[in-house]
Amino acid sequence: xxxxxxxxxxxxxxxxxxxxxxxxxxxxxxxxxxxxxxxxxxxxxxxxxxxxxxxxxxxxxxxxxxxxxxxxxxxxxxxxxxxxxxxxxxxxxxxxxxxxxxxxxxxxxxxxxxxxx
Numbered sequence: 001x002x003x004x005x006x007x008x009x010x011x012x013x014x015x016x017x018x019x020x021x022x023x024x025x026x027x028x029x030x031x032x033x034x035x036x037x038x039x040x041x042x043x044x045x046x047x048x049x050x051x052x053x054x055x056x057x058x059x060x061x062x063x064x065x066x067x068x069x070x071x072x073x074x075x076x077x078x079x080x081x082x083x084x085x086x087x088x089x090x091x092x093x094x095x096x097x098x099x100x101x102x103x104x105x106x107x108x109x110x111x112x113x114x115x116x117x
Contacts, residue, residue, distance in 0.1 A: 061105070068102035 072086065072094050095103070 061109075064105065065102050068098065071098060 072091060074086075
């Protein structure tokens with residue numbers, strides 16, 4: 001299978017040796033839809049500004065959650081605390097210091113999911 005055919009099927013060149021190709025860009029009428037592919041040079045819906053904005057928002061959301069989880073780790077803690085782990089009271093204290101921000105954002109995402117689903 002050529003690289004161009006792989007791009008039309010929505011596959012990466014690395015996955016060609018592992019999985020058989022399956023059409024991933026077909027709608028219910030079995031007509032081809034424009035595929036989003038890193039290796040395809042034709043303009044696709046992935047260049048749409050709304051798609052890029054949504055990807056940016058999801059990326060920012062992921063960075064926010066990772067920074068929130070990273071804030072639990074104490075820079076000044078000695079190695080024994082880090083190896084044994086932090087206590088539940090410490091974790092709850094840190095989360096309450098941050099007003100449970102990530103929990104509220106996650107709850108908001110769940111409510112949004114329920115509204116659109």
